[in-house]
Amino acid sequence: MHDDDVVLRALRPPRFGVNYTPTRGWFHHWLDFDLDEVKSDLDSVAGLGLDHVRVFPLWPLFQPNRTLIRPRAVEQLVSVADAAAALGLDVSVDGLQGHLSSFDFLPAWTRTWHRRNIFTDPEVVAGQEEYLRTLAAALADRPNFLGMTVGNEIDQFSDGPHPDPDRIGREQAGQWLERMLAACEAGAPGRFHLHAEYDASWYRDGHPFTPAQAARLGAATAVHSWVFNGTAQRYGRTGTATEHHAAYLVELSKAWATDPARPVWLQEVGAPAPLIPPEHAASFTAATVANALDCTDLWGVTWWCSHDVARGLADFPELEYGLGLLTNERRVKPAGGALARIAAERRGRDHRPAPRRTALVLDVGGAEAAPRRSVCAPGGEFFEAWMRLTAEGVRPAVVLADRAGDPGHLAARGITELVGVDEAR
Amino acid sequence: MHDDDVVLRALRPPRFGVNYTPTRGWFHHWLDFDLDEVKSDLDSVAGLGLDHVRVFPLWPLFQPNRTLIRPRAVEQLVSVADAAAALGLDVSVDGLQGHLSSFDFLPAWTRTWHRRNIFTDPEVVAGQEEYLRTLAAALADRPNFLGMTVGNEIDQFSDGPHPDPDRIGREQAGQWLERMLAACEAGAPGRFHLHAEYDASWYRDGHPFTPAQAARLGAATAVHSWVFNGTAQRYGRTGTATEHHAAYLVELSKAWATDPARPVWLQEVGAPAPLIPPEHAASFTAATVANALDCTDLWGVTWWCSHDVARGLADFPELEYGLGLLTNERRVKPAGGALARIAAERRGRDHRPAPRRTALVLDVGGAEAAPRRSVCAPGGEFFEAWMRLTAEGVRPAVVLADRAGDPGHLAARGITELVGVDEAR
Numbered sequence: 001m002h003d004d005d006v007v008l009r010a011l012r013p014p015r016f017g018v019n020y021t022p023t024r025g026w027f028h029h030w031l032d033f034d035l036d037e038v039k040s041d042l043d044s045v046a047g048l049g050l051d052h053v054r055v056f057p058l059w060p061l062f063q064p065n066r067t068l069i070r071p072r073a074v075e076q077l078v079s080v081a082d083a084a085a086a087l088g089l090d091v092s093v094d095g096l097q098g099h100l101s102s103f104d105f106l107p108a109w110t111r112t113w114h115r116r117n118i119f120t121d122p123e124v125v126a127g128q129e130e131y132l133r134t135l136a137a138a139l140a141d142r143p144n145f146l147g148m149t150v151g152n153e154i155d156q157f158s159d160g161p162h163p164d165p166d167r168i169g170r171e172q173a174g175q176w177l178e179r180m181l182a183a184c185e186a187g188a189p190g191r192f193h194l195h196a197e198y199d200a201s202w203y204r205d206g207h208p209f210t211p212a213q214a215a216r217l218g219a220a221t222a223v224h225s226w227v228f229n230g231t232a233q234r235y236g237r238t239g240t241a242t243e244h245h246a247a248y249l250v251e252l253s254k255a256w257a258t259d260p261a262r263p264v265w266l267q268e269v270g271a272p273a274p275l276i277p278p279e280h281a282a283s284f285t286a287a288t289v290a291n292a293l294d295c296t297d298l299w300g301v302t303w304w305c306s307h308d309v310a311r312g313l314a315d316f317p318e319l320e321y322g323l324g325l326l327t328n329e330r331r332v333k334p335a336g337g338a339l340a341r342i343a344a345e346r347r348g349r350d351h352r353p354a355p356r357r358t359a360l361v362l363d364v365g366g367a368e369a370a371p372r373r374s375v376c377a378p379g380g381e382f383f384e385a386w387m388r389l390t391a392e393g394v395r396p397a398v399v400l401a402d403r404a405g406d407p408g409h410l411a412a413r414g415i416t417e418l419v420g421v422d423e424a425r
Numbered sequence: 426m427h428d429d430d431v432v433l434r435a436l437r438p439p440r441f442g443v444n445y446t447p448t449r450g451w452f453h454h455w456l457d458f459d460l461d462e463v464k465s466d467l468d469s470v471a472g473l474g475l476d477h478v479r480v481f482p483l484w485p486l487f488q489p490n491r492t493l494i495r496p497r498a499v500e501q502l503v504s505v506a507d508a509a510a511a512l513g514l515d516v517s518v519d520g521l522q523g524h525l526s527s528f529d530f531l532p533a534w535t536r537t538w539h540r541r542n543i544f545t546d547p548e549v550v551a552g553q554e555e556y557l558r559t560l561a562a563a564l565a566d567r568p569n570f571l572g573m574t575v576g577n578e579i580d581q582f583s584d585g586p587h588p589d590p591d592r593i594g595r596e597q598a599g600q601w602l603e604r605m606l607a608a609c610e611a612g613a614p615g616r617f618h619l620h621a622e623y624d625a626s627w628y629r630d631g632h633p634f635t636p637a638q639a640a641r642l643g644a645a646t647a648v649h650s651w652v653f654n655g656t657a658q659r660y661g662r663t664g665t666a667t668e669h670h671a672a673y674l675v676e677l678s679k680a681w682a683t684d685p686a687r688p689v690w691l692q693e694v695g696a697p698a699p700l701i702p703p704e705h706a707a708s709f710t711a712a713t714v715a716n717a718l719d720c721t722d723l724w725g726v727t728w729w730c731s732h733d734v735a736r737g738l739a740d741f742p743e744l745e746y747g748l749g750l751l752t753n754e755r756r757v758k759p760a761g762g763a764l765a766r767i768a769a770e771r772r773g774r775d776h777r778p779a780p781r782r783t784a785l786v787l788d789v790g791g792a793e794a795a796p797r798r799s800v801c802a803p804g805g806e807f808f809e810a811w812m813r814l815t816a817e818g819v820r821p822a823v824v825l826a827d828r829a830g831d832p833g834h835l836a837a838r839g840i841t842e843l844v845g846v847d848e849a850r
Contacts, residue, residue, distance in 0.1 A: 026490070031497075073456070104533055105533055108528040109740045315548075
């Protein structure tokens with residue numbers, strides 16, 4: 001990497017977007033696909049001044065049989081991308097859903113009588129490759145196609161607390177991710193393909209998806225920040241830890257990156273009620289985004305989600321109904337107004353947060369397996385030390401213990417001071 | 426019941442039909458619904474001279490959320506019925522699929538994080554009622570709508586060997602069936618609504634779905650005859666037990682009926698390779714149907730299935746690909762020719778098989794729970810005794826041991842001679 005690249009990348013304004021939750025029928029809209037409704041939804045997103053959407057096929061609908069990837073579904077996906085393009089929105093596509101808002105969508109050919117581990121069965125994995133390659137290829141010539149995400153938090157299916165996981169080991173998870181990313185690349189070479197897991201990969205000891213995979217595989221590191229993970233419960237609505245949780249994940253991830261300027265995508269972050277009450281959603285949003293923007297190499301922020309879930313749909317966890325920046329009738333909510341203002345302020349401006357000179361040293365018992373990564377979780381000693389430093393105004397970076405003695409690594413990241421967890425007490 | 430009713434019912438010619446397996450995309454065709462393709466399929470069915478089809482919505486596609494029964498899906502179902510009407514075909518609709526050809530289709534709102542017993546959870550059951558009522562109501566004014574079947578062999582989900590059953594007790598199964606049938610009746614009063622289970626209800630000790638439920642709930646008793654259940658393996662392709670398995674189920678079911686003239690629908694029967702090799706499918710079909718037609722009060726025979734499964738679709742058990750009366754290109758296969766000839770021979774003719782005067786006495790340990798019903802299964806002592814009598818030309822009926830001393834019951838059925846299993850050895 002040349003110094004010029006680093007500077008150019010650092011100067012690129014951050015991207016602002018949303019995870020697109022269709023107003024009519026939620027993600028079941030694929031069953032009654034209506035491009036006019038999609039256009040209206042996307043128009044209301046564009047009205048916020050955002051620049052991209054993340055969109056979600058439902059895997060069992062797009063690939064109902066292992067050897068049937070429905071051409072019409074693929075065409076509909078492309079038509080969503082084209083509708084977005086007409087409104088100036090770029091599109092990122094998650095392939096393997098998989099999991100969305102508490103609902104699991106797995107094809108019949110992987111369950112019950114056809115139960116096969118979705119990460120290791122050769123036929124299932126080959127089917128997934130073909131599926132991801134097909135979606136990527138269909139979008140490859142669209143200028144507004146950012147790239148593929150392998151699937152939304154598919155690590156949920158690999159471990160508890162999922163009630164029925166397909167268990168695998170860390171090496172298997174890594175091999176699977178490499179194959180999936182290669183399939184995306186084969187379909188659409190050179191695009192921004194990545195994978196995205198939920199925070200168990202950062203916080204859960206023994207979880208087969210790891211921080212090293214997150215920070216080293218794919219074009220960027222994706223982080224999903226959800227303060228209902230114990231953070232808001234423990235530290236309160238306006239606690240440092242709550243308002244900095246997203247920034248923390250961004251910085252935490254960098255400890256594992258081998259490219260010191262690797263982009264990090266805050267791909268999901270939201271304001272879940274009642275932990276963040278609706279009347280405080282705007283202030284939480286403003287604080288969370290401001291803190292995330294204070295991290296270098298942030299690719300962008302993609303809020304969860306675009307539109308509220310219709311109350312007429314049953315069985316969602318209560319918090320999932322109200323996460324939209326817009327109502328189900330496409331009216332702007334306060335959090336939507338807050339994100340729109342931030343996006344407007346940042347548009348076209350240099351984005352150059354100061355390097356974080358002070359790094360907190362993290363010992364997870366080895367970078368690859370991170371067997372003690374739960375020190376990073378809410379309530380963990382590392383988590384709390386980082387938040388204490390932050391509350392004191394330190395702006396801490398994170399350095400892994402086994403890299404803390406590597407001057408080249410520290411210099412590449414601009415780190416000049418190391419602080420141990422014990423010192424940060 | 427008046428004697429006239431019995432005579433009229435007995436004289437009604439038997440119905441001949443097929444379970445409709447769409448040629449393009451199998452049951453996934455609902456995702457790419459194409460009425461012209463459906464019409465071409467149904468036209469090829471009508472070309473066999475058959476009079477009805479059994480059709481299968483996929484539950485998760487029709488009701489993807491508990492409170493979303495997709496109007497467009499319901500309209501498509503009605504359009505299938507209307508297309509059938511135009512070809513002179515009546516339509517029976519199975520609601521809760523559920524299970525089809527080794528694949529399970531259950532909505533996300535009943536699985537994993539939303540796992541709720543599909544037979545007992547109050548919200549799930551209310552959702553199922555609404556679904557069945559809605560489908561029935563949509564078809565209620567169609568003259569060619571026969572009625573609803575609750576779902577295809579939904580008892581598979583209640584017990585092993587299903588890999589992940591929602592276990593229930595016998596009383597719960599009965600209560601659930603009564604609610605589902607009432608929902609069908611509420612939607613389309615007076616139609617031919619029933620439930621249909623696989624043969625575990627007749628053969629498997631402890632199975633929560635019972636012979637008494639099969640023979641007493643709904644407008645008719647449905648039996649599904651599949652000789653891959655051990656029959657063809659044990660007795661051979663042309664064994665008496667193999668060629669009479671369907672007739673046996675019909676007669677067995679009557680032992681539990683409270684209405685002596687209750688109709689029995691042989692709702693599924695097929696010629697599974699390699700146990701029935703393709704070159705012998707026609708002779709198996711002819712023998713099976715002829716033997717079933719020798720049972721009184723047979724409502725009709727509905728072959729599984731209309732069209733072969735396209736080889737381009739993966740993961741079906743090998744036998745499922747070739748069960749069609751027609752190829753996937755809608756060409757008539759030998760078994761289709763055989764059924765067409767039988768249907769033509771019977772058309773408009775009186776159907777009056779002689780009553781079965783001799784009954785084999787069946788002791789299953791009590792009619793309601795039938796705790797020893799496995800004596801009825803292939804290889805069981807009752808099964809074998811019945812087949813020995815049949816091979817000797819006896820044409821046995823079946824009487825439950827606890828009714829064998831009831832002269833009224835025997836007289837209503839025309840039974841004049843009882844034979845014990847020991848005597849039939």
